Amino acid sequence: MKRYRPLAILAVLVVSVQLLTHWTGTPYYLTQLTMAAYYSVVIIGLCLLMGYAGQISLGHAGFFAIGGYMSAMLTTHNLLPYQDQGWVVLLDKIGFLVASEDLYGGALLAFEPWVAALVAVILAMVIAFIIGIPILKLKGHYLAMGTLGFGIIVYRVFLASEIFGEADGISEVPGFTLLPGVTVTGSFGARIGNYYIAWGMLIIAMALVLNLINSRVGRALRAIHGAEDAANAMGIDTARYKLKTFVLSAVLAAVAGVFLTHYNGGIGPSEAGVMKSVRYVSIVAVGGMANLWGAMSMGIILNFLSLRGLFGSYDDAVFGAILIIIMLFAPEGILRLNLLSKLKKILGGNRS
Amino acid sequence: MTSELFLQYVFAGLTYGIIYAIVAIGFNIIYNTTGIINFAQGEFVMLGGMIAISLNNFMPMVVAIVLAVMITMVIGALIEIVFIRWLEKPSVLRLIIITIGLSILIREVALHIWGESVRSLPYFVGNEVTSISILGTRISPQVLWVMGVCTVMVLCLSLFFRFTLMGQKMQACAANRTAATLCGINTRNMVTLSFMLSAGIGALAGCVMSPITYTQYDGGTGLAIKGFTVAIMGGLGHSMGAVAAGLLLGLLEAFSVSVLPLAFQDAISISILLVILFVRPHGLFGRKDAAGLKEF
DSSP states (O other), X not given: OGGGHHHXXXXXXXXXXXXXXXXXXXXXXXXXXXXXHHHHHHHHHHHIIIIISOOOOSOHHHHHHHHHHHHHHHHHSOOGGGTTSHHHHHHHHHTOEEEEEOTTSOEEEEEOHHHHHHHHHHHHHHHXXXXXXXXXXXXXXXXXXXXXXXXXXXXXXXXXXXXXXXXXXXXXXXXXXXXXXXXXXXXXXXXXXXXXXXXHHHHHHHHHHHHHHTSHHHHHHHHHHHOHHHHHHTTOXXXXXXXXXXXXXXXXXXXXXXXXHXXXXXXXXXXXXXXXXXXXXXXXXXXXXXXXXXXXXXXHHXXXXXXXXXXXXXXXXXXXXXXXXXXXXXXXXXXXXXXXXXXXXXXXXXXX | OOHHHHHXXXXXXXXXXXXXXXXXXXXXXXXXXXXXXXXXXHHHHHHHHHHHHHHTTTSOHHHHHHHHHHHHHHHHHHHIIIIITTOSSOOHHHHHHHHHHHHHHHHHHHHHHHOXXXXXXXXXXXXXXXXXXXXXXXXXXXXXXHHHHHHHHHHXXXXXXXXXXXXXXXXXXXXXXXXXXXXXXXXXXXXXXXXXXXXXXXHHHHHHHHHHHOXXXXXXXXXXXXXXXXXXXXXXTOHHHHHHHHHXXXXXXXXXXXXXXXXXXXXXXXXXXXXXXXXXXXXXXXXXXXXXXXXX
């Protein structure tokens, strides 16, 4: 049970932060903390892929956006004009559709959020699987460019498709009722509840990934990272493990995308942009490539500061600078930076 | 499709194609001496155009372009010296991330200096409505400028690598770094030189294309991806392959506009990139066994 102790501490922290904001009268911080938690789910998935399986992905914002956009489109696209057609009647009979009113009181028939979310996540999973088979055969620059190319295609498709709202994105996305009384929504009264939903999800995702890296799979992944050919020779099916990890991290990104979209009530094309993917990579790099807790805490801190608008118009520049500085001086991440040994190395000169 | 429209597409395709080829050659020069892909390559093109536009406000255009190319070359050299030269045996992943970070930083600096507005250099000859008649179709003389300057650049580069001592040193460095060092070549200086060279050709391309394609702070990213596509298509490291692949991609893109919406134009070239990466990563013109020797 030792493994779960940090998770329990995290849970206690989550509760204390909520109480703290309550007592200090700063509950508005909870909104950004909720969003930061969802982004951190993407980041721990990417950390698993980059740090443990050693595969870079510059297209993770693509999976996030596939989740968010599909869920948003399915829950807002009005099916009333097709209500006489067989497939709509069938979907309605199974209970996959829900009738409601839009912002202007017009009748709206769209997918139930649960169905939409499942479709979105499964789609992301299938795409990750299909794209993962060829793309994970690539290495180094080719892998980086391949995943970057995938991300740009996703961005372009969302930006150019009318059904996804082109440059405006999709707004007026309804809340997502997980259980009766538990709804992912951005409405004012639900702020505290949603804070707990987001952090609950982050803790579950952490538990899942921590379990994974301490299992046979995790050891196989680390072997792949260290020396892929050697791992292959030892009988590890490296291609399968890499693909599984890729799909899992894509699913985590898509789930986060679905939840955050319902929480924000909308999604825009910038969520799919290259800069978002690069931002995820830079946060994983800061936390230390193979350091889940580091990646998670950096994900929370940096996203929170960025969402609070601390970096102003230098937002992208800050993440670019972070990337360079970390990679130049502390490629293992700042939480691994062993200053003492570095200092010794420098003072020791050329003796070694 | 009328023959006149057909020729218009051909000229548009060739113009963009030769620009992609120049960007790809920029990738190749750095790749050959260092084994890394410089993700900031597209930013050199943007910088060249932007600096020339700013300088052109108070000096003749020719001087402005020459100065812009030189300034961009200095920036290229500085980037190599400050961010790459002193690293000890950096991993490929680390270098990829550093150059990505650099491209973001350059872009953001450009955004804060020049803003989001779209700028351009004036046409070298005449203005935007001047046209000349070739093979029964009318094109802007600037198109000929782009093609001419880029062709001369490609020729000069191949002469440089073949016949000058400096060029041969760089080639030696590309072929076998250790052996080159043993022959007394300062490989580190060769790497700096390769950054300067590829910054220079990128900047010059950025200047001549500016009147037609315009220059904006974020114009480099798209070019870098197309340039990379072309570099891969032509076989990483092959300059002549890059020229052929560049023209091919330019023509494909130009003709794709007639069947698909413009918004999907980028998606097409990236799809081509993905297909080539999956099916023939050594490129259309590269040799498989040669590609297998390269480090990744």
